[in-house]
Amino acid sequence: MDDIVKQAMARWPNVPDCFGWLGLDARGQWFLRDEETQSRGPFAQSKGSLVEHEKLQAFIARNYARDELGRWFFQNGPQRVYVELEAAPFVWRLQPDGQVQAHTGVRVMPEACLVDEQGRVYLVAAPGLGLVHSQDVLLLAEWLEQKRWPQEEVLADSLPQRFRFVASPAQQALA
Known part of the structure; x- marks a missing residue:
């Protein structure tokens, strides 16, 4: 602050x-x-x-x-x-160098990956839950194939309470 x-x-x-x-x-x-x-x-x-x-x-x-x-x-x-x-509280941008950056500029190390019923992908990191930016889906697809994070299917309505x-x-x- x-x-x-x-x-x-x-x-x-x-x-x-x-x-x-x-x-x-x-x-x-x-x-x-x-x-x-x-x-x-x-x-x-x-x-x-x-x-x-x-x-x-x-x-x-x-x-x-x-x-x-x-x-x-x-x-x-x-x-x-x-x-x-x-x-979600954050929107993540995936960087070509393998980093993940929040819309606030903070870089994070995601711990898990969640996919909701609409196919939107969220990453869980220390600051909180964030949605992966829609422009990053191609890079995200590569990373998901590499199994960078454990993946879980979720209902979007459950995310506010859970996180x-x-x-x-x-x-x-x-x-």
């Missing part, structure tokens, strides 16, 4: 949390969701505005974390902005 964020948290400890205003899609892209976007439906159905500014993307990535309830958030100064997840993450903190907050 950035030092400036830690300083803001210490200076203003009681800033209310923010729900529904930020989403992470299945391709590892951040989306800002204003009130009008939120009124049109849940994330993925109504995504919002793509965050294209590279420095803002990097700032979000550096300050992306999980709380004790399994809700992923972006710590924006003193305010927690909870993230609506289309698929302790909340796909929609906004809907949970309304409940």
Whole structure:
């Protein structure tokens, strides 16, 4: 977490949390969701505005974390902005050199591979569960043939409970 964020948290400890205003899609892209976007439906159905500014993307990535309830958030100064997840907390990019990198830039060593009923592939790593980016399926197919990780078939609906993450903190907050 950035030092400036830690300083803001210490200076203003009681800033209310923010729900529904930020989403992470299945391709590892951040989306800002204003009130009008939120009124049109849940994330993925109504995504919002793509965050294209590279420095803002990097700032979000550096300050992306999980709380004790399994809700992923972006710590924006003193305010927690909870993230609506289309698929999983991370989106993995497979690198030609054999590395796996999160949408946040962190490199990981996956421990297992999961395939859901729609054929989507997830990798389990220390930071959490992540969906393999759709552009990496050819490289993924090679790696699966090499049996790099134990594979397991799963139901997508079981993943949030199994890997302790909340796909929609906004809907949970309304409940």
